[in-house]
Amino acid sequence: MTAPLLRIENLSVEFGPRANPIRVVDDVSFEIEAGGSVGVVGESGSGKSMTSLSILRLVPEPPGRISGGRILFDGADLLALPRNQMPDIRGRDVAMIFQEPMSSLNPVMTIGDQIGEAILLHQDLNSAQRRKRVLELLRLVGIPDPAGRIDAYPHQFSGGMRQRVMIAMAVACNPRLLIADEPTTALDVTIQAQVLALLKDVRQRLGTAILLISHDLGIIADSCERVVVMYAGRVVEEGDVRSIFRNPAHPYTRALLKSIPRLDDERDRLYQIPGSVPLAGSVTQGCAFRARCPLRVETCAVDRPPLFAFGPSHKAACWVTAEAAQARSAAEASP
Amino acid sequence: MARYIFWRLADSIPTVLLVLTLVFIAMRILPGDPAIAALGDNALPDQIAVFREKMGLNVPLWRQYLNFLHGVVTLDLGRSLISNTPVVNLLAHHLPYTIELTIAATLIGVTAGIPMGVLAATHRNRPADSAVRLYSLVGYAIPDFYLGALLLIVFSLNLGWFPINGGGDDFPSRMYHIVLPALTLAFLKSAFMGKLARTSLLEVFGKDYVRTARAKGAREGRVIYRHALRNAMLPLTTGLGMSLLATLSGSVAVELVFNRPGIGTLLISGISERDYAVIQGGVIVFALFVVVVNLMIDLLYIVVDPRIRVQ
Ligand SMILES: Nc1ncnc2c1ncn2[C@@H]1O[C@H](COP(=O)(O)OP(=O)(O)O)[C@@H](O)[C@H]1O
Ligand SMILES: [Mg+2]
Numbered sequence: 001m002t003a004p005l006l007r008i009e010n011l012s013v014e015f016g017p018r019a020n021p022i023r024v025v026d027d028v029s030f031e032i033e034a035g036g037s038v039g040v041v042g043e044s045g046s047g048k049s050m051t052s053l054s055i056l057r058l059v060p061e062p063p064g065r066i067s068g069g070r071i072l073f074d075g076a077d078l079l080a081l082p083r084n085q086m087p088d089i090r091g092r093d094v095a096m097i098f099q100e101p102m103s104s105l106n107p108v109m110t111i112g113d114q115i116g117e118a119i120l121l122h123q124d125l126n127s128a129q130r131r132k133r134v135l136e137l138l139r140l141v142g143i144p145d146p147a148g149r150i151d152a153y154p155h156q157f158s159g160g161m162r163q164r165v166m167i168a169m170a171v172a173c174n175p176r177l178l179i180a181d182e183p184t185t186a187l188d189v190t191i192q193a194q195v196l197a198l199l200k201d202v203r204q205r206l207g208t209a210i211l212l213i214s215h216d217l218g219i220i221a222d223s224c225e226r227v228v229v230m231y232a233g234r235v236v237e238e239g240d241v242r243s244i245f246r247n248p249a250h251p252y253t254r255a256l257l258k259s260i261p262r263l264d265d266e267r268d269r270l271y272q273i274p275g276s277v278p279l280a281g282s283v284t285q286g287c288a289f290r291a292r293c294p295l296r297v298e299t300c301a302v303d304r305p306p307l308f309a310f311g312p313s314h315k316a317a318c319w320v321t322a323e324a325a326q327a328r329s330a331a332e333a334s335p
Numbered sequence: 336m337a338r339y340i341f342w343r344l345a346d347s348i349p350t351v352l353l354v355l356t357l358v359f360i361a362m363r364i365l366p367g368d369p370a371i372a373a374l375g376d377n378a379l380p381d382q383i384a385v386f387r388e389k390m391g392l393n394v395p396l397w398r399q400y401l402n403f404l405h406g407v408v409t410l411d412l413g414r415s416l417i418s419n420t421p422v423v424n425l426l427a428h429h430l431p432y433t434i435e436l437t438i439a440a441t442l443i444g445v446t447a448g449i450p451m452g453v454l455a456a457t458h459r460n461r462p463a464d465s466a467v468r469l470y471s472l473v474g475y476a477i478p479d480f481y482l483g484a485l486l487l488i489v490f491s492l493n494l495g496w497f498p499i500n501g502g503g504d505d506f507p508s509r510m511y512h513i514v515l516p517a518l519t520l521a522f523l524k525s526a527f528m529g530k531l532a533r534t535s536l537l538e539v540f541g542k543d544y545v546r547t548a549r550a551k552g553a554r555e556g557r558v559i560y561r562h563a564l565r566n567a568m569l570p571l572t573t574g575l576g577m578s579l580l581a582t583l584s585g586s587v588a589v590e591l592v593f594n595r596p597g598i599g600t601l602l603i604s605g606i607s608e609r610d611y612a613v614i615q616g617g618v619i620v621f622a623l624f625v626v627v628v629n630l631m632i633d634l635l636y637i638v639v640d641p642r643i644r645v646q
Contacts, residue, residue, distance in 0.1 A: 056549075056550055058546060058549055058550060084554075087549075087552045087553065087554045088552065089552075090549065090550055090551060090552040091550065091551035091552035092552060095550070095551070096550045098543060098546070098547065098550075100543050103542060103543040103544060104543040104544055104546075104547045105544055105547065106544040106547070106548070106562055106565075106566070107544070107566065107641070107642065108565050108566055108568075108639070108640065108641055109561075109562075109565075110641075117548075117551065117553070117561075118551040118552070121551060121552045121553060122552060153641045153642065155641075155642050166547075169547075169551060170551075172551075
């Protein structure tokens with residue numbers, strides 16, 4: 001077995017005073033193979049963005065800080081690197097695109113200059129070569145009339161086109177990992193599909209591994225091989241897409257699946273998970289989901305469930321379903 | 336863009352007309368009868384008649400207004416009652432001193448203020464930030480004339496490093512004379528621009544595109560100067576305009592303290608001598624200064640904001 005491209009181990013992110021911190025990412029671990037695709041899903045506020053920002057060490061500090069864990073990229077711990085070496089990694093090995101295509105581009109720089117800057121920072125090309133490369137990238141991400149658009153400013157583009165520009169900028173140096181934090185959340189449905197298709201295309205053509213963050217399990221199902229489900233800063237379930245969809249093991253994942261809209265849907269209203277996400281860091285004991293959980297038992301309030309194995313590549317953190325699964329497999333084993 | 340500039344220029348014509356009209360009305364309404372104001376309560380009737388004749392006050396108001404506008408356009412603003420010199424000549428002699436003081440104070444204020452703002456914003460809540468904030472506070476708190484007098488006493492009277500008064504004649508002597516007055520005005524300006532740069536930068540630092548710049552591997556210097564500061568230039572340009580207008584009132588006080596032959600000094604002496612034509616000329620210049628500064632700031636926006644420049 002080869003070492004994974006990225007391996008997050010026991011990552012914790014805290015906000016607020018050190019004496020009385022709020023832990024918004026709590027002991028998160030997962031990994032991505034080279035060229036692989038992993039989706040992170042969870043309601044807003046569950047710590048997805050902070051987890052992904054941690055990889056590039058871009059957690060806003062203060063008020064936040066990475067308070068523990070390791071992030072191994074190619075075997076080397078990014079969290080142990082001297083701070084001034086991080087810019088060499090960002091954009092070159094690991095690139096990132098964000099949710100808000102409107103505000104993520106600098107309004108006073110042409111998009112050509114902004115994409116060109118990503119190249120300038122990491123590659124030794126003169127300005128003519130850079131411009132040629134920028135035109136190539138614009139063509140790659142499907143901007144019509146690249147030569148006519150390269151000197152335009154962000155406000156002259158639509159949201160979907162800006163997100164394409166962001167993607168061009170992110171893949172400018174052929175990074176090995178592309179983190180996309182809710183890349184389509186701010187876009188219309190048809191544009192969403194186009195941008196997701198572009199990400200898939202980029203991944204296939206360039207062999208870039210993708211970490212796709214979304215609050216929409218449907219999007220992840222279409223684009224990723226593996227899924228990490230987060231709830232209140234913790235990983236509650238992790239597995240390949242098929243296991244997660246066929247045999248969701250955590251009550252929260254089951255609820256999420258029920259709330260995906262379907263074309264053949266006959267219900268008037270979408271299913272909504274009752275209750276609301278607990279405030280980040282407010283649950284320090286037991287299972288964070290217990291207040292909204294239909295299956296909860298006494299243990300859930302006392303002990304925090306570890307990730308139990310539900311299959312060769314399927315884990316979930318639930319006392320109740322783990323016990324049931326164990327009982328089932330015991331029954332199957334005995335004649 | 337050429338169209339924008341054209342329209343912005345065309346747009347300032349009514350503004351100028353309005354400003355001139357206000358000056359005309361103010362000059363005729365505010366001081367009561369200018370003849371009495373100039374000659375005093377005890378003036379004889381025929382003295383007054385001569386004065387009114389000389390000042391063109393004997394014709395109907397609408398004629399006076401047209402004459403006034405005609406005078407402005409042909410650069411004929413009458414003669415000083417005291418020295419009988421054409422007012423335009425007086426203005427032409429005094430204006431350069433005010434303009435060079437404004438430019439010098441602005442250059443010093445901006446080149447000192449913006450780096451201070453950068454320093455404060457990048458060292459938020461650390462000693463450097465506190466120092467800059469304290470500086471701003473002092474800059475706001477000290478009145479121009481007081482600071483000017485202080486500098487004058489210390490560096491001119493006591494240490495003898497700088498001239499005590501006047502504006503100088505040839506270029507080197509003018510530059511020598513301008514140091515203390517310019518520093519006086521620049522102090523408030525740098526305090527203002529520094530504080531504004533700090534606030535604007537801190538706001539820009541929170542923007543998504545700054546995070547994008549870091550995410551693609553830009554180092555802090557590039558993030559600050561290429562991305563953040565260029566965006567902070569928008570509020571800073573507005574601030575520069577306000578600060579330039581503030582220099583106007585500041586320069587009157589500072590010119591008096593340092594006895595510089597600028598427009599402020601001319602205006603004040605015109606007022607104390609009840610020199611009607613000189614007051615009117617000085618007020619016109621100040622009013623036009625405001626219009627020109629606004630125009631320059633608007634044109635500067637074109638440079639710093641592509642959203643205005645492009646269509
Ligand atoms: N600047 C901040 N200051 C304090 N708390 C923050 C800040 N940014 C994020 N958080 C907290 O971190 C938690 C996780 O945020 P985030 O990672 O953005 O969630 P997600 O991306 O899953 O919606 C949120 O509940 C929020 O309260
Ligand atoms: Mg988020």
